[in-house]
Amino acid sequence: MSSLISRRSFLKAGLITAGTAAAAGTGLASAIRAADGPKTELCTLLDLNKCIGCEECVRACREINGHKFPEPEGPPPIMRPVERVKTADWSSPEKRTVTDRLTPYNWLFIQRARGEYQGQSFELNIPRRCMHCHNAPCSKLCPFGAAYQLRNGIVRIHPDVCMGGAKCKTICPWNIPERQSGVGLHLDLLPQYAGNGVMYKCDRCYDRVAEGRLPACIEVCPESVQEIGPRNEIVQKARDLAGKTSGFIYGLEENGGTHTIYVSPVPFDVLNQALRKGPGRPQLQPVENVMADANRWIGALAIAPAAGVIGALARFKQTAGQTQKKEDKPS
Amino acid sequence: MKPHQANRLSEWLYLAAMAVAFFTGFGNMPLYQRYYVTDLPGFGWAANFMINVEVHYMAGAVLLALAAYFIVSWIFLRKEGLRLSQTGRIRAIVLGLALLTGLAMAVKNLSGVVYPLPLLIAMNFLHMSLAVCYLLLALGCRIARAPWLRKNQR
Ligand code: SF4
Ligand code: SF4
Ligand code: SF4
Numbered sequence: 001m002s003s004l005i006s007r008r009s010f011l012k013a014g015l016i017t018a019g020t021a022a023a024a025g026t027g028l029a030s031a032i033r034a035a036d037g038p039k040t041e042l043c044t045l046l047d048l049n050k051c052i053g054c055e056e057c058v059r060a061c062r063e064i065n066g067h068k069f070p071e072p073e074g075p076p077p078i079m080r081p082v083e084r085v086k087t088a089d090w091s092s093p094e095k096r097t098v099t100d101r102l103t104p105y106n107w108l109f110i111q112r113a114r115g116e117y118q119g120q121s122f123e124l125n126i127p128r129r130c131m132h133c134h135n136a137p138c139s140k141l142c143p144f145g146a147a148y149q150l151r152n153g154i155v156r157i158h159p160d161v162c163m164g165g166a167k168c169k170t171i172c173p174w175n176i177p178e179r180q181s182g183v184g185l186h187l188d189l190l191p192q193y194a195g196n197g198v199m200y201k202c203d204r205c206y207d208r209v210a211e212g213r214l215p216a217c218i219e220v221c222p223e224s225v226q227e228i229g230p231r232n233e234i235v236q237k238a239r240d241l242a243g244k245t246s247g248f249i250y251g252l253e254e255n256g257g258t259h260t261i262y263v264s265p266v267p268f269d270v271l272n273q274a275l276r277k278g279p280g281r282p283q284l285q286p287v288e289n290v291m292a293d294a295n296r297w298i299g300a301l302a303i304a305p306a307a308g309v310i311g312a313l314a315r316f317k318q319t320a321g322q323t324q325k326k327e328d329k330p331s
Numbered sequence: 332m333k334p335h336q337a338n339r340l341s342e343w344l345y346l347a348a349m350a351v352a353f354f355t356g357f358g359n360m361p362l363y364q365r366y367y368v369t370d371l372p373g374f375g376w377a378a379n380f381m382i383n384v385e386v387h388y389m390a391g392a393v394l395l396a397l398a399a400y401f402i403v404s405w406i407f408l409r410k411e412g413l414r415l416s417q418t419g420r421i422r423a424i425v426l427g428l429a430l431l432t433g434l435a436m437a438v439k440n441l442s443g444v445v446y447p448l449p450l451l452i453a454m455n456f457l458h459m460s461l462a463v464c465y466l467l468l469a470l471g472c473r474i475a476r477a478p479w480l481r482k483n484q485r
Contacts, residue, residue, distance in 0.1 A: 039445075084365050135442040141380060143360045143459075145452035149445045161452060165361035171380050194362070256442060291440060294381060297388035301437055304392040308399030315337050316407040 041134070041153035041259060042209065043231035045238050046127060048264040049245065050223045053110050053125030057217035057225075058099050061108045061129075064205065064216035068159070069096075069105050070198060076182030077191045085196060087181035101280030102128070104180035104200035108217055111281060115274035117266045124266060126275075127217065127225065128282055129202035130155065130176045131251055132259035134231075137290040138168035138177065147177075147199075153231070153259045154204040160185060164197035173255050173290060174282035177201040231259060238263050256289030341397060348393035349469075355387035356462055384440075391433050398430055412483040418472050419479035425468060429461035 072091050079085035088104075090096065096105045108129040115122060136155045139147040146161035147168050157168065157177060163186045169177045177199035186195025205215035213219075218226045227234070235252060238261040242249050250268045251261040264271060272284040358377050363369045369378035376382050405415065415423060436454055439446050446454065471477075 081365070081367075084367070137381075140440045141359070141384060143455060145448065145455040148448045148451050151445055151447075158448065167361045167380060170361070290381065291442070294384045294388065295441055297385060297392065298437055298441060300392040301388060301395060301434060304395040305399035308396035308401075309403050311337075311396070312400045312403035312407070315334065316404065319334055319407075 039151040041231040042132075042204070042228055043153070043234035043259040043261060044132075044215075044218070044226050044228045045234045045241070046226050046260070046262045047241060048124050048126060048225075048262055049247070051110070051125040051127060051225045052223055053112065054222065055099065055110055056220045056222060057127055058106070058108050058110060060216040060220040061202070062099075062106065064208070065107065065203070068200075068203070070159070070180040070183040070200065072180065072182035074182065076197065077187070079181075079196055080192045087196065088179040089181055090178070091180065091182070102176065102178050102201070102282075103280060104178045104198075107200065107202040109280075111275055113266075113271045113274040115266075115270060117270050122266050124264065124271065126262070126264075126271070126284075129217075130204075130260075131174060131254070132202075132204055133255045134257040134259065135255070135289065135291050137171045137173075137255075140291055141171055142168055150206060152209065154206045154209065156203040156206055157199050157201060159183075159198045159200075162198045163195035164199060165195060166199060168199055171290060173287040175279075176282065178280060234261060250284060254287040256292065341400060344393055345397050348390045348397065351386060352390035352394060353462070353466060355383050355390060356459075358383045359387065388437065391430070391437070395430055395434070398427065408480065413480045414483050416478055416481045418468070418477040419481075422465065422468050422472065422479070425461055425465045429458060429465050432458040432461060 070091065072089070076087045076089055079087055090098070090103045090105055095103070099106050099109055101109055108127060111126045111128045113122070113124045113126060132153060132155050134153065136147070136149060138157075139149045139155050142148070142157075143165075144161055144163055146163070147155065147157045149155050162184055164179055164181065164184055166177070166179055169175050169179070178201065179197050179199055181197035184195065184198035186197070189195065205213075205217075208215060214228065218228055227237070229237075238249055238252065241247060241263045245263070245265060247263045247265050248267045249261060249263055251258045262268075268284045268286075275281070275284060277283050354377070357363075358368075359380070361380075363374070363377045369375055376386075432454055436458055438444055439451070439454065
């Protein structure tokens with residue numbers, strides 16, 4: 001069987017929803033409908049051995065998702081305090097063309113890694129975008145619920161709800177979401193004093209997926225670098241591929257598990273060394289589960305009421321005892 | 332522990348946990364760095380969202396324990412003819428709902444738990460607005476010296 005999940009088998013896998021999302025208008029309504037999909041977590045496998053760096057995927061992403069890109073009506077407002085808040089404006093015609101990093105207008109880029117491993121030189125192209133984490137801190141801790149997860153595991157930032165505070169970017173281990181100032185809900189609230197635009201990132205073509213179609217970057221790739229399917233199947237394939245090619249895996253354990261698994265012939269620490277990193281150009285280091293420490297407190301939250309009940313019972317037993325003693329005393 | 336000591340301890344715990352819960356609650360929004368709060372000596376940690384959420388959970392756990400403590404106490408006190416005052420009842424409902432929505436948000440943060448978007452937005456909005464309502468109510472009642480309890484007249 002071909003290692004690529006073809007469009008037909010993708011559909012056959014039962015991953016189609018009613019396909020109503022696109023038809024039913026834009027904004028919140030369609031997002032909600034898409035979120036009603038089956039709870040099969042989708043995962044992608046990227047075989048870095050195959051990527052030739054042609055950037056067809058980058059072009060397709062920009063084309064297919066162009067209608068989701070921000071369209072500011074004029075320059076962003078002056079943010080206060082001026083020395084503290086940086087605006088990010090990628091909307092000029094020149095900046096919109098940037099494709100060598102993540103921007104609000106470029107949700108996928110090819111990161112090049114050149115170096116030497118075991119005495120042999122290598123040159124690898126790594127498609128980089130949101131990892132769609134299983135327990136995504138960006139969505140778990142978004143204070144407005146703007147970053148949210150669909151039942152199929154896709155993590156999306158809703159542009160009508162996002163305030164652009166960039167908390168998601170701060171807590172994302174790869175600092176993926178990118179800000180465009182001068183758009184979004186905050187302009188209708190306190191534009192200068194709270195919020196700062198909208199955060200943008202790969203949404204795994206959630207609308208196409210809801211219709212049972214492949215994400216654009218996967219569909220157009222001439223080398224079939226990526227495949228998508230239920231997570232357990234993709235994990236198995238990634239392990240098989242790594243076993244067959246003596247390859248290395250990234251994204252399986254990172255941040256407690258993601259829905260993006262890379263298999264590379266070169267270890268990821270070597271790749272990470274070879275990368276050009278910085279704003280819009282994420283690292284490839286091992287990543288601890290960001291939510292793990294916070295989630296340990298759930299136990300404390302669960303037993304806290306029991307502790308309160310025991311405390312109150314103890315106190316009133318004592319009071320009752322004292323009252324009883326008083327009553328027993330002959331007056 | 333004597334009853335008056337228990338009262339003082341629970342009141343002290345309540346005030347401290349409330350202060351921490353509100354501080355870290357607002358700190359869940361990216362505001363403190365913007366508005367220099369994290370520059371204050373001793374407040375640098377508030378810039379770290381992950382520490383912030385853990386401290387919020389700690390305060391939440393103390394408040395949940397106190398809520399259970401006061402509910403059981405109230406059952407005992409009813410027997411002694413004490414009732415919740417009108418403002419006490421309103422405060423109890425608002426605080427109870429704020430705690431429950433907070434708990435629902437903590438559950439949502441667990442791995443594998445996914446709330447649909449409308450529920451997620453509703454929970455965020457409700458938790459935030461209930462907490463702010465409670466803050467205003469509690470401050471108002473403190474200023475007006477409105478008690479939580481009253482003696483049953485009948
Ligand atoms: S993933 Fe495919 S389309 Fe994208 S650069 Fe690599 S080979 Fe080209
Ligand atoms: S990679 Fe970052 S932006 Fe994407 S889901 Fe994970 S935490 Fe969120
Ligand atoms: S999945 Fe869709 S949105 Fe994400 S990088 Fe690929 S084409 Fe772009």
